[in-house]
Amino acid sequence: MFLSAALFLFGGRLSADQIETFRSVGGETFFAVPLTADGQAPTGPVDAALAVDLSAGQLSAQVRAEARRAAAAFIAGLAEGSRVQVFVASNRLVPLPATAEFEEATPELAEQVAAALAKETPLGAMDMKETIRAAAERLRELGTGRPRLIVFIGRGVSTASFFDRHEAALLTADLTKERITFSAFANGAVTNNNALASLVYRTGGYLVDLRIKEGDQAGAALAESAAAAVCWLDQADPAAQLGAASLFPTDLPPVRSDRETFLIGSGNLVPGDEIPLDLPARLFDGSETAIRRTLKVGDPKEENRQLETIAAEAAKDGGLALPIPGRPFLREYQAALAARDETMREMGEQASESGQADEAALLLEGLEGTAGAKTPETKKTRRPEK
Numbered sequence: 331m332f333l334s335a336a337l338f339l340f341g342g343r344l345s346a347d348q349i350e351t352f353r354s355v356g357g358e359t360f361f362a363v364p365l366t367a368d369g370q371a372p373t374g375p376v377d378a379a380l381a382v383d384l385s386a387g388q389l390s391a392q393v394r395a396e397a398r399r400a401a402a403a404f405i406a407g408l409a410e411g412s413r414v415q416v417f418v419a420s421n422r423l424v425p426l427p428a429t430a431e432f433e434e435a436t437p438e439l440a441e442q443v444a445a446a447l448a449k450e451t452p453l454g455a456m457d458m459k460e461t462i463r464a465a466a467e468r469l470r471e472l473g474t475g476r477p478r479l480i481v482f483i484g485r486g487v488s489t490a491s492f493f494d495r496h497e498a499a500l501l502t503a504d505l506t507k508e509r510i511t512f513s514a515f516a517n518g519a520v521t522n523n524n525a526l527a528s529l530v531y532r533t534g535g536y537l538v539d540l541r542i543k544e545g546d547q548a549g550a551a552l553a554e555s556a557a558a559a560v561c562w563l564d565q566a567d568p569a570a571q572l573g574a575a576s577l578f579p580t581d582l583p584p585v586r587s588d589r590e591t592f593l594i595g596s597g598n599l600v601p602g603d604e605i606p607l608d609l610p611a612r613l614f615d616g617s618e619t620a621i622r623r624t625l626k627v628g629d630p631k632e633e634n635r636q637l638e639t640i641a642a643e644a645a646k647d648g649g650l651a652l653p654i655p656g657r658p659f660l661r662e663y664q665a666a667l668a669a670r671d672e673t674m675r676e677m678g679e680q681a682s683e684s685g686q687a688d689e690a691a692l693l694l695e696g697l698e699g700t701a702g703a704k705t706p707e708t709k710k711t712r713r714p715e716k
Contacts, residue, residue, distance in 0.1 A: 383484020
């Protein structure tokens with residue numbers, strides 16, 4: 331619902347190391363902390379399980395063509411020596427005949443995979459949980475000597491089993507523990523952007539910009555992201571270093587070198603202050619590293635008012651399902667929440683104008699306590715203007 335295919339970007343671009351803030355009516359500061367890993371040398375060869383959604387929901391010839399192009403561009407763009415196995419994802423995860431086992435990623439293999447995918451007929455109902463579990467199991471068999479990636483091309487709509495962003499988040503515990511990332515290209519007529527974004531965010535993966543629909547471009551972006559450094563925070567306590575009263579998600583996600591990983595929180599941060607962070611972390615092979623950043627607290631801005639709502643939503647489940655893998659997705663989430671609140675406010679005002687006090691109160695109940703919420707007067711309680 332929240333993340334639409336068209337990204338809504340507002341406000342000026344801030345420094346990547348600036349904490350964005352909003353001051354509520356009650357005087358509490360809500361903030362978004364951007365973390366990035368140090369730019370390091372490319373990770374070299376990777377092992378990737380590539381799942382392509384070919385369920386009955388992918389009947390569009392154009393959608394399937396873009397999926398083939400994305401798969402081929404991804405394979406061709408991987409670092410030399412990388413291994414990949416391609417799967418058809420539907421009711422079950424089935425290896426594509428061209429990659430019965432993990433094969434070295436080459437331009438020739440990319441062509442073979444595209445040709446083999448063209449012969450597949452979309453059938454069955456998509457099962458995201460089975461897809462993720464089965465892909466992770468294949469990667470486990472390869473060991474931990476290389477970065478391990480699950481890459482998904484498809485809608486992310488699971489018609490074979492219930493699957494929302496909370497379900498997606500629950501699946502990430504083992505992936506994070508084993509340092510397996512999940513990346514995706516949202517491809518299809520109707521895509522489950524919330525669930526895909528949550529999976530990507532919590533595993534330290536990469537989600538192709540939702541405005542991109544061309545397979546070649548999406549596949550190239552996924553291949554490029556495979557070379558980024560990913561750091562898994564190791565017993566880190568950023569809340570204490572920030573002086574935050576609350577910080578979400580409570581189960582910290584991995585941090586990448588090619589996009590921001592945002593943490594959402596509240597506390598008495600002072601604009602202009604510079605806060606040094608030193609967070610122990612580990613790389614894909616378990617070797618020790620650290621996230622070291624000096625972050626500057628930005629001035630409170632009205633455009634960040636939805637940070638209060640995001641923090642309130644995250645507090646319900648510890649931020650289990652935050653769908654914000656990067657700045658564009660944070661902006662989109664803010665914009666979607668603002669649009670939702672405005673729609674509810676307008677409906678409430680319309681109900682009030684028509685004398686439906688109970689309906690107005692019900693519509694506005696969800697807005698109470700959120701940033702900028704207003705409760706319009708009903709005809710029952712409205713006072714005459716002076």
